[in-house]
Amino acid sequence: MRAEAVGKRWGTTQALSGATFEIGPGITGLLGANGAGKTTLLGLVLGMHRPDQGRLEVLGRDPWRLGPQVRARLGYAPEHEALPGDVRAHDVVRHFAEVHGLAAREAQTRASDALWEVGLGEERFRPVGTMSTGQRQRVKLAVAIAHDPEVVLLDEPTNGLDPVQREHMLGLVRRVAHDLGLNVILSSHLLEEVERVSDAVLILDAGRVVRSGPLGELRGGDRPELLVEVDAGAPAAERLVGELARHGVSGVAAGASVVVSLDSDAVYDVVRDALVDLSLGVRRIERRRASLEDVFLAAGEGGA
Template identity: 45%
Template structure:
């Protein structure tokens, strides 16, 4: 069973459908949940935490039913909200310590965990400063620290790079990778910035309008949406001849500048078809190069909304 599982999960707000018949399984490691603003990412997280009831369908988190065991789930899960929710006159140390105790840790254990987690997120030297004077990057680190203080089995990170400059974004993504790798904590991280999730996620779930477009390992995701760049010679119309032969064979082939051909990968045998047709036409194969598309290509093909590449 996965860390998170949903079956037919649906959430409606009046006439608006935020999630529609969602079937998702999230396992260990880092899973990226990508979708445009309004795709249903935050709604899904609230349901998984037991904070918002689903209209229909079921969901479990760490084998707990979200409909009846919300308190047990929140004791095992760390949550980093998207929006700024930090008290300006409180230090990061006091906030994280308090959250540790609220999660059931004794004072001594909470104090020790607070020290460790603030060091891990890079706030050791700034831990006693009021958070009202923090930069956006420091506030995001403080929010991450409070999500980790009780040593959760799963963390839900809602847009953790929101508002960060490129350098701070890279630092945050490195922390996300450490959580899923070095710390061994399962991570579900949302973003509308596609390149981020390619970089840090083991698996990717794509939402559009509350529906799942695709769910797979990131490597499979990029391979499945890939293509081949083909260059042939031997006669003046070599590219046109091969392109037509590929189309006649049922493949999707497009001309590219410089006499190149782009062929969409249909399956593992696509390159063999290209090679065999090249030989049949008496042409020379100069280049047969894999070209992996990015996650954003799935949105173009699926007709999703304004999801931004990085």
């Protein structure tokens, strides 16, 4: 999937602006706050909307011009409720498999397989309306995978789920990609779940792509960091950054904390000496790896 300077406006709202990115195989997290343009981007990928500017290519085709051909190879589970309550889960999944081009007999078999795969094998003949929110989310996932698409688009698949159901759904997303071999684009505003399942991330902010790439790369190659939280608040953290810089160690202040790159073990000594020299009380010192949250916040600051 490839986009070059794609833009889309809804009335006075610029939903996407100059979006340029590439999405490869595996699980790609589409991350952004509500209203960042995630659903608009999915709509463009599905060929439901025409981009106002730029060029978008999905599976080697223009989704707006060749929508039916592209969509036959995509699976989609929308964010909102999208299932008829009085129809049995199996009938819904079978019907959408047929609509995506499978012959009736094949659709019948694959609907059962997909429902077993998402853990609803025993429940497959129940009307969708009698199912819990978590089960309905899984029926949507079954609809999205039953016709064996090349790419599955999941829009906020954990919406409305409790922690146990969310855990199960994230497990299913990983399984869809790693065991079943389907590529997944997971749209979510929840950093933590994107970080847990994604191989790559595309971060949107107010319609702009602020960062994109493999997760490890975005986190700085998974280099470790030292988080130092000082007692005296943000001004003290800024002083600590200055002191570290004098000794050739880079750090970034965030509130009362300083994140220091752990390039070598000698950095520990530099940090200790700097704290002593400035007479700063320490609330917390923690070795950690850069998280997606750091990337997201840095991207937000960069974009602001």
